[in-house]
Amino acid sequence: MSPDPSPLSPPDTGDQGRDILSLRDFRLRFRGQPVPTVNGIDLKVAAGEILCIVGESGCGKSVTAMSIMGLLPPRSSEVLSGSLDFLGKSYDLRHENLPAGQRGNQIAMIFQEPMTSLNPSFTVGNQIAESVLQHQGGSRAEAMERAHDMLVKVGIPAPRQRLNEYPYQLSGGMRQRVMIAMALANDPKLLIADEPTTALDVTIQAQILDLIRDLRRETGMGTMMITHDLGVVAEIADSVAVMYGGEVVEYGPVTEIFDNPQHPYTIGLMSAMPRLDQPGGRLAIVPGSVPSMANMPSGCRFRSRCAFAHARCADPAPKVEAAPGHSVACHFAPLEQNLAVTA
Amino acid sequence: MLLFLTRRILIALPTIILISIFVFALQKLLPGDPLLVLAGEERDPAVLELLREKYRLNDPIVVQYFTWVSNALQGDLGISLRTNQPVTELMLQKLPVTLQLAAMSMIFALVIGVPAGILSAYKKGSLTDYIANVVALSGLSIPNFWLGIMLILLVSVKWQLLPASGYVPLSEDFLQSIRTMLMPSFVLGTALAATMMRHTRSAMLGVLSADYVRTARAKGLTERRVVLKHAFRNALTPIVTLTALLFGELVAGAVLTEQIFTIPGFGKMVVDAVFNRDYAVVQGIVLVTAVGFIFMNLVADALYFILNPRLRGQ
């Protein structure tokens, strides 16, 4: 339990070879902001693993995901540090992104807004086939056939007919299925799903989660699932990274995070969590709100909302191993022991 | 589609009727008796009465209107008081000239305006964007006649590259026809290119930040494809609509340009007719232009319809 000043890192599964992606010490500042919006993120995803990134709106989940994909507009932000290992290659994010040839190919992403994420002017078949043609080449007819197979795979009824339909002819749930079909058309090794069910109603939400889980089992792809819904986490995650203010404050296997939460923020989230049979709960019940970048406290960024905050918390929080593979960034972790001592 | 067009045409009809009444009334209200022009030095009341009878100017005004409309519908717009030629025939001679000018100007406008608009939207806030905007603003503020005269002085008089004026029908000598029209259509086209560029730019700015453009990038497509396929296709509707509408404006804008380059087109005919109080011709021109405008509006609507999968599907 010795404090370790290095940024909070993912649990060591002792199986490095299987890691598809690992992101180390990623820090990013938007132009005009006094402090980095993303302040030292470490994540990794292994084959077949579903990692859930959870945290309140605005904590930097999407920015991190978009940066991994290389989709953040370059002019508006500056990467201060970060290296990305993907499929055995290493990229220094300060100077380079994943090559476009990987995007939509080995690494794919789906978004929160199924209603607007498909191009209204092109047919569903055209949009899926385009991705196949871009990365695999071949004939248009073959690509269309592949698009058809993908629609079958994601469980869209009457797939042949759907190929020639436009997005407006599909419901939100169907559109998200199309997005998944498009993302998986080139058999990616990693799927990043940024709140894929937030905009959908509860029944459809459950169906989409089932689909992602099934596809994971079938293809062995790793999945990075972003959500602010702990119901979704409980449903689907193998491991969980809890984010607050652009930092990972707690990271570990899903059972550890739910049964043995150590960070005051995680504990707050848990007590704010709705019943599991009613997904869709929001994480707004932790008292207070995320400060703006201008008001972000130094040291532990959760300090302004933490019930246990102490003078010491003005220093950066150390990383503590609460259990094997379960790490926490807090001066007082593990909480129960240390509170007992100070009390 | 058919239903949509029918509805549009039904809406357009009352407009056309109103315009025809207006055009007809205008002639009656304007000062100056056209008969006096026609009769020339002849002021003999008997002759005037005879002419009145001939042109049915003694009928009740409503009857006159209906006679005029029914003739117009049959393509008879009356006789030019000046040249004694049928107005329709006159217009059919001049129209192709102006249409060629308008079409070539539109090509200039599109070829310059659209790529410039796409580029400046894509590079928003950059030097390229800034330069494109400054050039566009200059294009809008430089008067056509000045640009026209400068071009004639430079290209025709000094370098002797292109003819300064005149017109050769396309059917007579294709290349020479294009050559004579090159400068006039450039003058007209550049002014439009500026408008085109600004509309393209704003349409592109709207779609470049759309979620589906992000999706296109996430698919690993090249920037070229992201911008020219996924974004531009969705910016196309306002651009195409504008093109159809501006085409009508071009015909009007041709008046001045045709004067500068002495092109015997529609615009020149209007000016001549107005100065000569050749009312039948003026009437005919106003009517045909107005109907042309409404027709281009219909075309714009139809294109809007065709370009939108959602409307098309219903």
Ligand SMILES: Nc1ncnc2c1ncn2[C@@H]1O[C@H](COP(=O)(O)OP(=O)(O)O)[C@@H](O)[C@H]1O
């Ligand atoms: N292009 C941008 N320019 C400036 N600030 C941004 C930009 N994109 C996101 N942000 C800011 O970064 C923070 C994190 O955003 P985001 O990653 O979208 O949060 P979330 O965790 O809800 O996905 C927010 O405070 C947001 O305002």
Ligand code: SF4
């Ligand atoms: S470091 Fe201090 S302020 Fe931060 S979570 Fe731990 S106790 Fe709270």
Ligand SMILES: [Mg+2]
């Ligand atoms: Mg987000």
